[in-house]
Amino acid sequence: MGTIGLAVIGAGYWGPNLVRNAQATPGLRLEYLCDLDADRARRVLGDYSTVRVSDSLDEVLADPAVQAVAIATPAKTHLSVAMAALAAGKHVLVEKPLAATYAEGRQLVDAADARGLTLMLDHTYCYTPAVAHLRDLVRGGGIGAVQYLDSVRINLGLVQPDVDVLWDLAPHDLSIFLSILPDDVAPLAVAAHGSDPIGAGHACVAHLTIQLTGGAMAHVHVNWLxxxxxxxxxxxxxxxxxxxxxxxxxxxxSVYDRGVDRSVPGDLGAEKRAQTIVSYRTGDMVAPALPEKEALRAVMAEFHASITEGRAPLTDGRSGLQVLSILEAASASLAQGGAFLPVLGADFREGVKA
Amino acid sequence: MGTIGLAVIGAGYWGPNLVRNAQATPGLRLEYLCDLDADRARRVLGDYSTVRVSDSLDEVLADPAVQAVAIATPAKTHLSVAMAALAAGKHVLVEKPLAATYAEGRQLVDAADARGLTLMLDHTYCYTPAVAHLRDLVRGGGIGAVQYLDSVRINLGLVQPDVDVLWDLAPHDLSIFLSILPDDVAPLAVAAHGSDPIGAGHACVAHLTIQLTGGAMAHVHVNWLxxxxxxxxxxxxxxxxxxxxxxxxxxxxSVYDRGVDRSVPGDLGAEKRAQTIVSYRTGDMVAPALPEKEALRAVMAEFHASITEGRAPLTDGRSGLQVLSILEAASASLAQGGAFLPVLGADFREGVKA
Amino acid sequence: MGTIGLAVIGAGYWGPNLVRNAQATPGLRLEYLCDLDADRARRVLGDYSTVRVSDSLDEVLADPAVQAVAIATPAKTHLSVAMAALAAGKHVLVEKPLAATYAEGRQLVDAADARGLTLMLDHTYCYTPAVAHLRDLVRGGGIGAVQYLDSVRINLGLVQPDVDVLWDLAPHDLSIFLSILPDDVAPLAVAAHGSDPIGAGHACVAHLTIQLTGGAMAHVHVNWLxxxxxxxxxxxxxxxxxxxxxxxxxxxxSVYDRGVDRSVPGDLGAEKRAQTIVSYRTGDMVAPALPEKEALRAVMAEFHASITEGRAPLTDGRSGLQVLSILEAASASLAQGGAFLPVLGADFREGVKA
Amino acid sequence: MGTIGLAVIGAGYWGPNLVRNAQATPGLRLEYLCDLDADRARRVLGDYSTVRVSDSLDEVLADPAVQAVAIATPAKTHLSVAMAALAAGKHVLVEKPLAATYAEGRQLVDAADARGLTLMLDHTYCYTPAVAHLRDLVRGGGIGAVQYLDSVRINLGLVQPDVDVLWDLAPHDLSIFLSILPDDVAPLAVAAHGSDPIGAGHACVAHLTIQLTGGAMAHVHVNWLxxxxxxxxxxxxxxxxxxxxxxxxxxxxSVYDRGVDRSVPGDLGAEKRAQTIVSYRTGDMVAPALPEKEALRAVMAEFHASITEGRAPLTDGRSGLQVLSILEAASASLAQGGAFLPVLGADFREGVKA
Known part of the structure; x- marks a missing residue:
């Protein structure tokens, strides 16, 4: 396949970034920017653009010059928009999260599978040089066995009217975790605590704890305030x-050759556990040189490559589903007082990394 | 009362700091450094000191030149050492935590009360210029209503053989919280998650979440690794x-005049909640000038002042008890899968700040 | 005047930024991107642009749709390109430095004056919110009397083939100094030291010291390595x-209320100078909130406004001339072993700020 | 020789540090703290010390229990105090700078040489783990050829009544430079610029530029304000x-494998110099693990070792002389308008490192 005709759906917060990067990606030809508010779309494109504006998704999907769409509309509309695109035979790149619920996401994955179309998540962070390096390092064994993960993502953020801070921000952390963890370290159970000190109607500050195969624990702190x-x-x-x-x-x-080692002399009884020898390494730190690349450019390149090569993209629909299953368990834990609840579908994990 | 004769008990990790600061505090006269290992005590004092060394607690407590002791022995010995000191009529300054359990701590508080002796916790951080400023600011209403607290205390720390990371490090954060929060914001319930990725026998990484009166949430992340x-x-x-x-x-x-405001137009129905107007303040930041003072010097001064003035010290036995009640609830939550559990004795709070 | 037709001359390092910002500025209409290498210009515009490409300056200047040009060609070409534009009756925005020499810059200023056309320097930093705040603070007396200025601008930079590091980087610092200093604090003399440790043929590391009216000293450290x-x-x-x-x-x-005060008791003889009372202020620090604005957008807006209002822009040709006079004195000092040399034309300063 | 009896002379700003570290150094026995103001000396020692106080230098020097002195009095007194000590056959450790002038320093070096006594400078920074690592790295060839040095040492410092900021602070930077530079890179000429914006009577802000053998340049920025x-x-x-x-x-x-390389194709004429190929390395950064050690402890250990081993200390009198020769050239340059002036005695350099 040669050049792929693309339409960007949604001219809101993220749409302009998709427009800009699509235009700069070899092999993609941006045909439309589509938004119910055509004036907003026009403002995004500016006064000097040859890209067409449309306020009709039907018009865009009916155009044979369009082979793929990139969807940047609110999450609750992902099911209907992406389903329409898949039904029209278009490949789909969709903003995180995949859909508003796991069940909806499941429908999208099944529909894409049934039609042999690419369904890709725009988990932008997974395409940064930093995460690419982390993936090689962690999955490649460079840090040894994973002991813990801790992610903090806080700032004065936009308080969303329809989703809480977990659904808004944690997809970033979760997709990164899934992208870098070895195959044998999967999320088993999730607990979440949150608070709403400004009366927004849902959590604005939240902490998510994930139990992983092998006893390690991952933690995410997200905060809009x-x-x-x-x-x-x-x-x-x-x-x-x-x-x-x-x-x-x-x-x-920063990669630290620093940590705690524990060595148990062979013949010690259980009561001597406290006498275990703990030693500390304090070696050098190495900050690897990373290339300067815009991640969204790499998202577009992967979308193009996965379509032309007929293969699953790095962040395919299944990885999007897994994020949804963790988020749903987190919401349930939040509602039930913070106890651990199992994550659905740990069994589909191998599909993700295949 | 004039000069107070002091003995430091314990020449381990913290004892040398007590020795150094006691020697520099007007009104205190350091009489002994006492340790079961007299050689260790001698090494701490060095070759040029006139302070006496003793390996006998009994000898020290029997000496009428000693009116007060500062205890820096392991937590599990606090009950017996402090009880002996109180029984001998000595005022007591004790390292955190007050004791190994809430019940033991209760005995010490009752014993000190019964004898009219000072029982003070060395919650050193509460005596830093930073926490003093925070206390004035937060209790004085300078930040408005408290919305959330978040504390991170992580580093390559000494893995303790007999206590987990919560009992080792979180007393710092908890005593600070208790010291700065207004009287009407008390800990109600606690949840804790932890992991032991190195096989130390107890948690080396832990997260503690506290529900406070009024809906605010406090979170503590402690980590030895x-x-x-x-x-x-x-x-x-x-x-x-x-x-x-x-x-x-x-x-x-850093004091930020920055945050999220929410204003609800008066006549809105519940279903319009999502349309609540959220606004963002992005004002200046002020970094107040703080004096440079060693906190432990202020601890010693407060110990001296509370004895001579016959008043409760800022960090009295009750504040130590409250820390223990939160830690015990946290340990129970950890053992029970991370759900929230109530904190004992919220009713004794007023006593703390009185 | 309504919309002003603009041509950007030069599609190299800086040209794309001018193109992008010109397109986004109300009141400007980008007509051409002109470069001797038309393919390079086309690559800058991309595949979706309606802006015309030209490889002929004559063609562009002959087009009556063009009323103004923004020049981003090498400094040694500024004289010929800008002179041609002025001769054609076009307003001119030119990259720093104004020209390759003070004499050339003088010709441009005189030509623009003679024709009543705007000649503006793209001293981008002067249009950042930070410098705007500094200007108000320093010129408005908010820091009291200016005592010293110190600027460090170092990184792994492009080693230029035809200019040294002073001519490449110091124009930024000098234009900022001139923009924020009060009218009664002018550069009097300049000394420069430099070295060329990689054998580039001119200084790659340089230090510039400026004596200012009133005894204050300004220093600039620039370094490509x-x-x-x-x-x-x-x-x-x-x-x-x-x-x-x-x-x-x-x-x-960061605005510090911190410093050294000196108070001289009235009746002290000169020999008691050493007994002068020196006191230290250690007050709060305030970090003012600054708006997030792209500086080059403000450059374009000022270019448009100065043309339509028929007034001198903030960074007019005279400010560009003053930078050149300091750079020429610095080069002479560098060649003569680092002694101070006077700066030409301190007398034209009032013109700059008028 | 076994234990060396030591007297510390001067109980002002630095004296207490000497006292504390001398007491902790094996092989040294602190006999006296000597100060004209005996009360000040007593306050430094505190209420628990067995060290003797004296207000008589003669008494101390006459005591055969004293084999060495550490002098922390004002620079202008170094000549008389150190001369008396040397005359009494004592080894001498002296605070920087060695003396108030090069000529005075010369007398001390000659006197120590004549009597075969150790004369050591307390250039404390040279004994930090960081400088020890730098010395190995730079002298060992680990960074290749030295291209430039740049040191910044600024803060709200004590404005000294009798010396300017160069004489107060730059000895630190200069002694570090001398300690880490390879033998074939020596200071040749010095230029200095300074200003006195608060009317202190001498420079409070100063910049020092040093030309080194081989074309490299070193720069020091010192600032009290x-x-x-x-x-x-x-x-x-x-x-x-x-x-x-x-x-x-x-x-x-932080050790950066990052820089600018220049490769000249073999057959290029001089006029093609501008076409020299410049390339940029952007490799990893390594932050070496450094031990945590108090530098002054290492100073004391080196003083002890150099006496007992009968060898020159790392920072001997000659290195102190070299610092003085640079400072005197800097003062002369400051007085003469900032031009470069030669540094005396580059010929004694080999003596320094021998």
Missing amino acids: SPTKIRTMVIGGSARTVVWDDLNPTQRL | SPTKIRTMVIGGSARTVVWDDLNPTQRL | SPTKIRTMVIGGSARTVVWDDLNPTQRL | SPTKIRTMVIGGSARTVVWDDLNPTQRL
């Missing part, structure tokens, strides 16, 4: 620990 | 938010 | 000191 | 560049 912006993730391993500070462009990743 | 050291606390309020970064000596406190 | 990027400026005053860290987006400006 | 504290040094090399940030305890040293 913090005056300071923090975007850090720590992935602790038995051999090394990585700290990712996304707001430090000159040193995003 | 992090290669990077973080000591930050955020206290979000309806009017201002304070960020305390204890590792940034030139700007420990 | 530093692996770490630093962009800081300190402006010390008798009442306050401001630190500008341009790489800290969450706290670019 | 800055509200922010900065302590950074950059050492640029052809292979690597090191950044030392002394206020970042968790990452003091």
Whole structure:
């Protein structure tokens, strides 16, 4: 296949970024920017663009010049918009989260499978050079066994009217976790605590704890109310620990040869556990050089490549489903007082990484 | 009363700091450093000291030159050592935590009360200029209504053989919370999640969530395994938010006039909740000038002053008890899968601040 | 005047930024992107643009739809390109520096004056919210008397083949100094030291010292070879000191109420100078909230406004000339071993700020 | 020789540090703290010390229990105090600078040589783990050829009544430079610029530029008036560049495999110099693990070792002389308008490192 005709659906917060990057991606030809509010779409394109504006999804999907769509509409509309696109035979790139519920997401995955079309999630962070490096490092064994993950994503954020802070922000952290964890480390159970101190009607501050296969624990702190912006993730391993500070462009990743080792002399009885020898490594730290690349450019390139090569994209529908299953368990835990609840469908994990 | 004769009990990790600061505090006269291992005590004092060494608690307590003791022995010995001191009529300053259990702590508080002796906790952080400023700001209404608290205390720490990371580190955060919160904001329930990825026999990474009167939530993240050291606390309020970064000596406190406001037009029905007007303040940030003072010097001064003035110290036995009640609830939650459990004795709170 | 037709000349490093911002500025209509290499210009515009490409400056200047040009060609071509534009009756916005020499810059200023056309320098930094705030603060007396200025602008930069690091980077610092200093504080003399440790043929590391009216000193450190990027400026005053860290987006400006005061008792003889009482202020620090605005957008708006209002722009040709006079003195000092040399034309200063 | 009896002379700003570290150093026996103001000395020792106080230098020097003295009196007294000590056959450790002038320093070096006594400078920074690492790295060739050095040492400092900021602060930077530079890179000429914006009677802000053998340049910025504290040094090399940030305890040293390379194709004429191929390396950064050690402890250990081993200490009298020769040239340049002036005695350099 040669050039792929693309339509961007939705000219709101994220749409302009899709427009800009689609235009710069070899192999993609941006045909339309589609929004119910055509004036908003026109303002996004500006006065010097040859891209067409449409306020009709039907018109866009009926145009044979369009082979693929990138959807940046509110999550509750993903099911209807993406379903219409799949029904019209279009490949679909969709903003996170995949859909408003796991059940809806399931329908989209099944529909794409049935038609042999690409269904890809725009989990943008998974395409940053930092996460690409983390994936190689963590999945490749470079930090040893995973001991814990800790992600903080807080700032003075837009309080959403229809979703809580977990559904708004945690998809980033969860998709990153899924992208970098080895195949044998999967989410088993989830607990969530949250609060709504400003009376927004749902949690504005939340903490998510995930039990992983093998005893490790992952934690996510998301917060719309913090005056300071923090975007850090720590992935602790038995051999090394990585700290990712996304707001430090000159040193995003720091790989520490530092940690705690425990060695149990062979003949010790249980009562001598306290005498276990604990030792501390305090080696050098290495900050790997990372290329400067815009992640959304790589999203577009992967969308194009997965369509032309007829393969699943790195962040396919199943990875989107897995994020939804964790979020639904988190919401249930939040409603039930914070106890751990199992994550659905740990069994489909291998499909994700295949 | 004039000069108070003091003995320091315990020449381990913290004892040398007590020795150094006791020697520099007007009104205190350091008489003994007492440790079962007299050689260790001698090494702490060095070759040029006139302070006496003893390996006998009985000897020290029998000496009428000693009116007060500062105890820096392991937590599990606090009950017996402090009880002996109180029985001998000595005032007691004790390292955190007050005792190994709430019940033991209760005995110490009752014993001190019965004898009219000072029982003070060395919650050192509560005596830093930063916390003193925070107390004035938060209790004085300077940040408006408290919306959330978030404390992170992580670094490559000593893995303790007999207590988990919550009991080792969280007393710092809890005593600070109790010290700065207004009287009408008390801990109601606690949930805790933890993991032990190195097989230490108890949690090395833990998250503690506290529900407070009025709907606010406090969160504590403690971690012995992090290669990077973080000591930050955020206290979000309806009017201002304070960020305390204890590792940034030139700007420990940052007070942001920044946040989210929500205004509900008067005649809106419940279904229009989503249309509530949310507005964002992005005003200036002020970093208040703080004096440079060693906190432990202020601890010693408060110990001396509370004895001579016959009043309760800022961090009295009851504040130590309250920390123990939260820790015990946290341990129970940890054992029961992370659900919220009530905190004992919210009713004794007024006693704390009286 | 209504909409102003604009042509951007030069599609190299900076041209794309001019193109993007011109397109987004109300009142400007981008007619051409002109470059000797038409393919390069086409690549800059991309596949979706209605803007015309030309490889002929004559063609562009002959088009009556063009009333103004923005020049982003190498400095040595500024004289010929800008002169041609002025001769054709076009208003001119030119990249820094104004020209390759003071004499050439003088010709441009005189030509623009003679024809009543706008000649504006794209000193982009002067249009950032940070510098706008600094200007109000410093010129408005908010820091008291200016005591010193110190600017560091270092990173792994492009080693230019035809200009040294002073001519490449210092125009930024100098134009900022001139923009924020009060009218009665002018550059009097300049000394420069430099080195060329990689054999580039001219200085790659340089230090510039400027004596100002009233005894204050300004210093600039520019360096192409530093692996770490630093962009800081300190402006010390008798009442306050401001630190500008341009790489800290969450706290670019910090205004310190901190400094050294000296009070001389009235009846002291000269020999008692050493007994002068020096006192230290250590007050709060305030980080003012700054709007997020792209500076180049404000450059374009000022270009448009100065043309339509028939007034001198904030960074007019004279301010460009003053930068050239300091750079020429610096080059002469560099060649003569680093001694101070006078800056030409301190007398035209009032014209700059008028 | 066994234990060395030591007297500390001067109980002012630095004396207490000498007292504390002398007491903790094996092989040293602190006999006296000597100060004209015996009460001040008593306050430094506190109420629990067995160390003797004396207000008579003669008494101390006459005591055969004293074999060595550590002098922390004002610089202008160094000549008389150290001369008396040497005359009495005592080894001498002296605070920086060695003496008030090069000529005075020369007398001390000659006197120590004549008597075969140790004369050591307390250039404390040279004994930090960071500088020890830098010395190995830079002298060992780890950064390739030295291209430039840049040191910034600014904060709200004590404005000294009798010396300017260069003489107060730059000895730190200069002794570090001398300690880490390879033998074939020596200071040749010095230029200095300074200003006195508060009317202190001498420079409070100063910039020092040093030309080194081989074309590299070193620069020092010292400033008493800055509200922010900065302590950074950059050492640029052809292979690597090191950044030392002394206020970042968790990452003091950062070694960058990043820089500019220049390769000249073999057959190019001189006129093609501008076409030289410049390439940029952007490799990883390594932050080496450094031990946590108090530098002054290492100073004391080196003083003891150099006496007992009968060898020159790392920072001997000659290194102190070299610092004085640079400072005197800097003062002369300051007085003569900032031009470069030669540094005396580059010929004694080999003696320094021998």
